[in-house]
Amino acid sequence: MAASYVVVAMGVRVTPNPRRYPVEPLAAAMGLTVHGALARLSVSGSTQADYRSRGVTYRVADRLAVRAGFHPAEVWPESTEHEIDAISLTCDECETRFIPKARARPDVRFCSKRCNKRFHYRKRYAEAIGERERARSRQFYAENTEYERAQARRRYHANKGAA
Numbered sequence: 001m002a003a004s005y006v007v008v009a010m011g012v013r014v015t016p017n018p019r020r021y022p023v024e025p026l027a028a029a030m031g032l033t034v035h036g037a038l039a040r041l042s043v044s045g046s047t048q049a050d051y052r053s054r055g056v057t058y059r060v061a062d063r064l065a066v067r068a069g070f071h072p073a074e075v076w077p078e079s080t081e082h083e084i085d086a087i088s089l090t091c092d093e094c095e096t097r098f099i100p101k102a103r104a105r106p107d108v109r110f111c112s113k114r115c116n117k118r119f120h121y122r123k124r125y126a127e128a129i130g131e132r133e134r135a136r137s138r139q140f141y142a143e144n145t146e147y148e149r150a151q152a153r154r155r156y157h158a159n160k161g162a163a
């Protein structure tokens with residue numbers, strides 16, 4: 001088995017590799033015709049017709065290659081990149097692609113502790129700024145409405161004294 005299924009087995013959220021691989025490279029590697037190669041691997045009938053017309057998923061490609069004595073990466077070199085891509089996630093902070101650690105939480109969002117800290121520090125900082133702005137405007141209106149009242153009181157007493 002290729003090592004890429006380890007992460008899937010650990011229960012980490014992944015998108016399965018959706019690609020299908022043609023069986024011709026496997027037949028070429030075995031030095032046989034497509035029919036001969038699949039027959040040698042005990043694939044016959046409608047299954048063989050299906051594999052020949054639609055290609056095979058990575059799981060099937062892996063099994064067939066191993067049964068024929070190859071590693072799937074030898075037969076389909078591009079499949080390694082596809083599998084890495086399938087198990088990779090995009091970091092919410094630095095937006096790089098990363099492979100989650102084994103036994104990572106299913107909702108893992110960050111490539112590292114550093115990115116996790118940066119993200120939440122930024123969020124808290126934004127909230128703190130908002131709170132500071134609200135406090136400033138509260139203070140401003142408190143002082144100014146107090147000023148208006150003081151002016152009104154001053155006018156009232158000035159008029160009273162004049163009367």
Ligand SMILES: [Zn+2]
Nearest residue numbers: 091094111115
């Ligand atoms: Zn990151």
